[in-house]
Amino acid sequence: MxxxxxxxxxxxxxxxxxxxxxxxxxxxxxxxxxxxxxxxxSMADIAAHILANAPARFALAGLSMGGYLCxxxxxxxxxxxxxxxxxxxxARADTPEKTALRHEALELVAAGKFMAVCHATLNLSIAKSRxxxxxxxxxxxxxxxxxGPDVWAQQIHAIIGRxxxxxxxxxxxxxxxxxxxxxxxxxxxxxxxxxxEGIPDARLKVVSDCGHMSTMEKxxxxxxxxxxxxxx
Numbered sequence: 001m002x003x004x005x006x007x008x009x010x011x012x013x014x015x016x017x018x019x020x021x022x023x024x025x026x027x028x029x030x031x032x033x034x035x036x037x038x039x040x041x042s043m044a045d046i047a048a049h050i051l052a053n054a055p056a057r058f059a060l061a062g063l064s065m066g067g068y069l070c071x072x073x074x075x076x077x078x079x080x081x082x083x084x085x086x087x088x089x090x091a092r093a094d095t096p097e098k099t100a101l102r103h104e105a106l107e108l109v110a111a112g113k114f115m116a117v118c119h120a121t122l123n124l125s126i127a128k129s130r131x132x133x134x135x136x137x138x139x140x141x142x143x144x145x146x147x148g149p150d151v152w153a154q155q156i157h158a159i160i161g162r163x164x165x166x167x168x169x170x171x172x173x174x175x176x177x178x179x180x181x182x183x184x185x186x187x188x189x190x191x192x193x194x195x196x197e198g199i200p201d202a203r204l205k206v207v208s209d210c211g212h213m214s215t216m217e218k219x220x221x222x223x224x225x226x227x228x229x230x231x232x
Contacts, residue, residue: 003030004082005055006230009037011064011088012159013118013144013152018063021219022226030230033058037069038147041154043162047072051080059230061085063215064187065155071165074172083175085229087222088184088212090191091165091198102156114149115141126211127183136216169198176202177229181210181217203229 006026010018016034026032035050047069060081062070067089074081094102105117122137130136144152176199180192189206196204205225207218215222 003230005031005033005058007033007035007050007054007058007060009035009050009060009062009066009069010143011062011066012155013147014063014066015143015146017139017143017146018213019215022215022223025223026226026230030059031055035062035066035069037065037155038151041157043068043072043158044076046158047076051077054080056080057082059083059085061087061226062089063087064089064212065159067187068159068162068165071168072162074168075163078172078174081174083177083229083232084172085177085179085226086192086195087179088181088187088192088214089195090187091169091195092191093162093164094160099160102160106153106156109149109153114144114152118144124185124211125213126217127181127209129209130211130217136213139216140213166194166198169195170200172199172202175229175232177225178202178204179207179214179222179225180204181207181212181214183210184212184214186212 008019023032037046039049040046057080060070067086070084070086108117118141123131178192178196180189192204196202207214207221210217
């Protein structure tokens with residue numbers, strides 16, 4: 001019997017390059033699909049679009065915004081998800097303060113300052129030990145440039161409007177892995193622990209010396225964790 005396909009969903013302003021280190025190894029054993037999260041401006045519509053183009057049943061993993069979309073997919077079609085991996089994400093909706101910051105960023109981008117906004121969040125996205133890593137930072141910026149300001153704005157609107165997923169944690173019954181960098185400033189470890197404690201039998205892994213971009217900061221470790229999760 002063929003292995004269950006794996007559906008990976010990138011984060012905000014990210015492309016399949018977010019999983020570039022994982023795809024070659026994970027695709028040896030199964031089909032790997034990248035969810036298209038660039039077509040709509042609401043979580044419900046993006047998830048529906050991804051589901052319409054996904055296999056009948058699949059393993060599901062998402063990082064950051066990709067994790068928000070995982071929760072929406074669990075609302076719409078939980079029976080199609082064989083197992084779930086939530087990477088550097090949160091079940092919570094935005095706070096009013098966070099929403100206000102996102103609206104400020106939208107105004108800056110509308111004024112033509114997309115790259116300035118992207119550069120401003122780089123150090124927040126990675127561990128302190130990687131702040132001088134030019135190659136890593138350039139790889140993150142390259143994804144943002146490939147995404148572009150219009151799609152970024154759509155994704156921000158979707159993130160602002162997302163539902164609180166904390167109430168559905170207890171309804172998730174498939175094998176679940178929760179991963180977070182110990183220096184993740186955007187979705188800190190406490191939020192990962194909340195998800196792991198709320199989802200029955202979920203496994204939590206905190207990755208040392210790692211920020212929000214775990215698949216790029218600790219590529220080998222994340223590949224190993226995903227392999228174990230897929231085979232468990």
